[in-house]
Amino acid sequence: MLITDLLKPESIQLTLESTGKREIVSELAGLLQQTGALSDQAVFEASVLSREKESSTGIGFGIAIPHGKSEGVARPAIALGISRTGVDWDSIDDEDVTIVFMLAIPQHQPGNEHLKILQQLSRKLVDDDFRAALAEAASKEEIYALMAQIAI
Amino acid sequence: MKLLGITACPTGIAHTYIAAEKLSRAAKELDVEIKVETQGSVGTENVLTDKDIAEADGIIIAADKGVDLSRFAGKAIYECGTKDAVKDPKRLIQLFLDGTVVAPQASKKLKSVEEAKQEIRGKQNLIYRHLMSGVSYMIPFVVVGGLLIALALAIGGEPTPTGLAIPENSFWMHISDIGGAAFTFMVPILAGFIAYSIADRPGIAPGMIAGFIAANGSFYDSSAGAGFIGGIVAGFLAGYLALWIKRWKVPKMVQPIMPILVIPIISTLLTGAVFIFVVGKPIASLMNGLTEFLNGMQGSSSILLALILGAMISFDMGGPVNKVAFLFGTSMIGAGNVAVMGAIAAAICTPPLGMGLATLLRKNLYNKEEKEAGKAALAMGLCGITEGAIPFAAGDPLRVIPSLMVGAMSGAVIAMLGGVGDSVPHGGPIVALLGAIDNVLMFIIAIVVGTFVTAFCVNFLKDLKQRKDNVSNQKQAARE
Numbered sequence: 001m002l003i004t005d006l007l008k009p010e011s012i013q014l015t016l017e018s019t020g021k022r023e024i025v026s027e028l029a030g031l032l033q034q035t036g037a038l039s040d041q042a043v044f045e046a047s048v049l050s051r052e053k054e055s056s057t058g059i060g061f062g063i064a065i066p067h068g069k070s071e072g073v074a075r076p077a078i079a080l081g082i083s084r085t086g087v088d089w090d091s092i093d094d095e096d097v098t099i100v101f102m103l104a105i106p107q108h109q110p111g112n113e114h115l116k117i118l119q120q121l122s123r124k125l126v127d128d129d130f131r132a133a134l135a136e137a138a139s140k141e142e143i144y145a146l147m148a149q150i151a152i
Numbered sequence: 153m154k155l156l157g158i159t160a161c162p163t164g165i166a167h168t169y170i171a172a173e174k175l176s177r178a179a180k181e182l183d184v185e186i187k188v189e190t191q192g193s194v195g196t197e198n199v200l201t202d203k204d205i206a207e208a209d210g211i212i213i214a215a216d217k218g219v220d221l222s223r224f225a226g227k228a229i230y231e232c233g234t235k236d237a238v239k240d241p242k243r244l245i246q247l248f249l250d251g252t253v254v255a256p257q258a259s260k261k262l263k264s265v266e267e268a269k270q271e272i273r274g275k276q277n278l279i280y281r282h283l284m285s286g287v288s289y290m291i292p293f294v295v296v297g298g299l300l301i302a303l304a305l306a307i308g309g310e311p312t313p314t315g316l317a318i319p320e321n322s323f324w325m326h327i328s329d330i331g332g333a334a335f336t337f338m339v340p341i342l343a344g345f346i347a348y349s350i351a352d353r354p355g356i357a358p359g360m361i362a363g364f365i366a367a368n369g370s371f372y373d374s375s376a377g378a379g380f381i382g383g384i385v386a387g388f389l390a391g392y393l394a395l396w397i398k399r400w401k402v403p404k405m406v407q408p409i410m411p412i413l414v415i416p417i418i419s420t421l422l423t424g425a426v427f428i429f430v431v432g433k434p435i436a437s438l439m440n441g442l443t444e445f446l447n448g449m450q451g452s453s454s455i456l457l458a459l460i461l462g463a464m465i466s467f468d469m470g471g472p473v474n475k476v477a478f479l480f481g482t483s484m485i486g487a488g489n490v491a492v493m494g495a496i497a498a499a500i501c502t503p504p505l506g507m508g509l510a511t512l513l514r515k516n517l518y519n520k521e522e523k524e525a526g527k528a529a530l531a532m533g534l535c536g537i538t539e540g541a542i543p544f545a546a547g548d549p550l551r552v553i554p555s556l557m558v559g560a561m562s563g564a565v566i567a568m569l570g571g572v573g574d575s576v577p578h579g580g581p582i583v584a585l586l587g588a589i590d591n592v593l594m595f596i597i598a599i600v601v602g603t604f605v606t607a608f609c610v611n612f613l614k615d616l617k618q619r620k621d622n623v624s625n626q627k628q629a630a631r632e
Contacts, residue, residue: 054162055216055233057167059167059170065166067165067166068163069165093239103165105165105193112193115165119192121166123173125170126177
């Protein structure tokens with residue numbers, strides 16, 4: 001399985017329209033809904049926000065990874081949004097977030113390949129070079145090429 | 153340094169792995185080995201083995217949910233959230249590098265006498281260890297000699313104008329002679345085993361022979377021998393010479409005869425020569441002067457001596473200071489002065505007896521463990537083992553040690569003034585049972601007084617502290 005199996009071009013938003021945490025969650029969830037990854041967008045959003053309440057998913061360096069494991073998810077998927085202005089995400093380093101990865105995980109899904117992919121993505125985000133390249137990516141193609149590095 | 157980590161977050165999707173990755177990278181930068189177990193949605197990966205845990209210097213638990221810590225009993229553990237590991241993993245590792253996070257103390261229970269002694273032994277320097285090795289081999293000879301001579305005098309002695317004397321050719325004269333034979337080994341054995349401790353087997357012959365020369369003034373034109381000081385000098389001289397020769401680089405052919413021939417002969421000759429031509433006489437006159445000075449000590453100066461000896465014996469309960477005083481007393485027995493050892497014999501047993509009595513007098517000041525240790529201390533005190541007080545002194549040195557010293561000093565002074573003599577290098581009531589004590593009544597009085605003084609002092613000080621604690625507790629309670 002490749003990460004590109006989870007991240008469809010339609011779920012990438014090169015310039016996020018929203019400027020608030022809550023709104024961005026909705027915007028990206030909307031993209032996932034359009035690809036048919038979600039069965040119930042409202043339920044999924046609620047699970048993402050409740051996870052955010054526990055502790056912010058802003059992991060620093062301008063990256064946030066809101067995620068939800070929910071009955072509202074039909075199949076595992078990733079959405080990616082880039083904010084050109086930066087968003088306050090209560091990140092642990094207090095910096096504004098520019099890159100948002102949203103992870104949708106079904107409550108029940110046979111196998112754990114999708115989880116391993118997400119695990120690899122999480123580990124990859126710690127890599128300075130990877131983050132820098134991602135921040136500079138100007139097109140969906142470039143992002144795709146970067147993402148293709150992640151596989152299991 | 154080798155660290156272990158466990159990361160876990162509620163959903164186990166992202167933070168578990170980000171935290172793990174952060175820790176691994178930070179460890180690499182700080183040149184620390186780390187293995188991180190991830191407890192995530194995929195299950196537990198990179199599982200820490202028993203071997204990992206055994207080898208680890210510390211464990212970082214970066215988790216936002218419960219992690220079973222039972223595997224890590226007795227290890228240095230730092231617990232935090234995944235957030236902390238993501239945000240500043242280096243700081244977490246630095247905590248271990250700086251020693252800020254340490255393994256929990258096994259428990260605050262009293263150290264046993266053995267443990268405490270072990271700890272002290274670890275800190276002793278080499279010179280002291282060699283000296284004590286020699287002393288420990290010498291003591292049985294002094295005990296046998298002292299006891300047999302004392303017995304012979306007590307049973308077979310007849311009063312003469314100059315004191316008790318054993319009639320020539322009587323049965324008890326032979327017993328006394330056996331004791332005398334034991335005494336003649338005292339200094340050679342001391343020197344021999346100091347040298348043995350330093351240089352191993354090649355040191356024994358030069359050490360013993362040099363010790364024998366040291367003990368016999370006739371070798372160097374002196375009426376008196378160089379005594380135990382001479383023995384110590386001889387032992388160290390022979391030992392270090394032998395050790396030095398042992399390290400010579402010699403052809404392979406010569407090697408087998410080094411320990412049995414070359415080393416003993418050269419070091420014996422050199423040490424013997426040094427004694428005969430250089431240090432023998434000065435040390436002998438020093439020893440002689442010391443003995444005469446002590447024999448001449450009466451009244452106030454003997455009280456001062458008893459005070460010093462009592463303080464030294466009880467100060468570290470079997471440690472170096474104690475042993476110096478003890479060695480001094482032992483050597484004085486060899487020189488015919490049993491009063492010094494008499495004072496020491498009383499001081500030896502008052503610390504454990506006093507602590508034992510203290511736990512009986514004021515039960516509320518001591519916890520269960522201390523009461524148990526108190527009973528053991530009583531038994532050890534009766535047998536003349538000062539170390540019985542160590543568990544108490546280790547737990548509360550500021551209150552216990554001064555009390556022990558005051559008690560031991562009072563005991564020693566009473567024994568000195570009461571004319572108590574002890575002809576074996578050992579203390580406590582048991583020596584009286586062996587018949588080695590002159591003036592048993594005063595000896596018992598000295599011990600009883602010293603014991604009570606110790607117990608009262610220590611209970612007084614502990615009581616003060618308890619009251620102070622109570623007051624501050626009440627204040628605290630009032631404030632809250």
